[in-house]
Amino acid sequence: MMSAPILVVAGVLTDGDKILITQRFDNEGGLWEFPGGKVEQGESEPGALVRELWEELGIKVKVGEYLTETLHHYPAKSILLKSYRCELVEGDIALHCHQAKAWITPSESDAYTFSDADKPLVELLKNK
Numbered sequence: 847m848m849s850a851p852i853l854v855v856a857g858v859l860t861d862g863d864k865i866l867i868t869q870r871f872d873n874e875g876g877l878w879e880f881p882g883g884k885v886e887q888g889e890s891e892p893g894a895l896v897r898e899l900w901e902e903l904g905i906k907v908k909v910g911e912y913l914t915e916t917l918h919h920y921p922a923k924s925i926l927l928k929s930y931r932c933e934l935v936e937g938d939i940a941l942h943c944h945q946a947k948a949w950i951t952p953s954e955s956d957a958y959t960f961s962d963a964d965k966p967l968v969e970l971l972k973n974k
C-alpha cells in the first residue's frame with residue numbers, strides 16, 4: 847500500500863526578476879531545487895518555510911504568494927510539494943545544507959537539472 851505523501855514546502859525567494867535555486871550535495875543526487883523541507887506536526891506551511899530558510903540559508907524571510915502544489919511519486923516515497931514566493935527580510939545567504947546556489951531568471955532554468963517534483967513549478971514560474 848502506498849503511504850501518505852510527505853508534505854514539503856518550497857520557497858521561491860524572489861528578487862526582482864531573479865529567483866534563488868539551490869543544489870543538493872552530490873551524495874544526495876546533486877539536483878537543483880528550492881530551499882525548504884518537510885512541514886512538521888503543528889506547523890503552518892509559511893511557518894515551516896520561515897524555519898527551513900533560517901536553518902538552511904541563515905536568512906529571515908517573509909512568505910508571500912502561494913504558487914502551486916505538485917503530488918509526485920518517487921520510487922521510495924510520495925511528496926506533496928507546495929510552493930510559495932518568499933522575500934528576503936534580513937541576513938546574508940549561507941549554504942548550510944546545499945553545495946551551490948544560483949540566482950536565475952526562470953527563462954534560464956533549462957540549464958539546471960531539477961528534482962522531478964519541481965518541474966511543474968519551474969514551468970509555472972517561466973510563465974509568470
Ligand SMILES: Nc1nc2c([nH]c(=O)n2[C@@H]2O[C@H](COP(=O)(O)OP(=O)(O)OP(=O)(O)O)[C@@H](O)[C@H]2O)c(=O)[nH]1
Nearest residue numbers: 854855856879880881882883884925927961962963964
Ligand atoms: N526542500 C525541498 N525538497 C524537495 C524539493 N523537491 C523535492 O522533490 N524535494 C524532496 O522533498 C523532501 C524534503 O526533504 P528535506 O530533506 O528537504 O526536508 P527536511 O529538511 O525537513 O528533512 P530532514 O528529514 O532531513 O530534516 C526530500 O526528499 C527532497 O528531495 C524542493 O524543491 N525543495
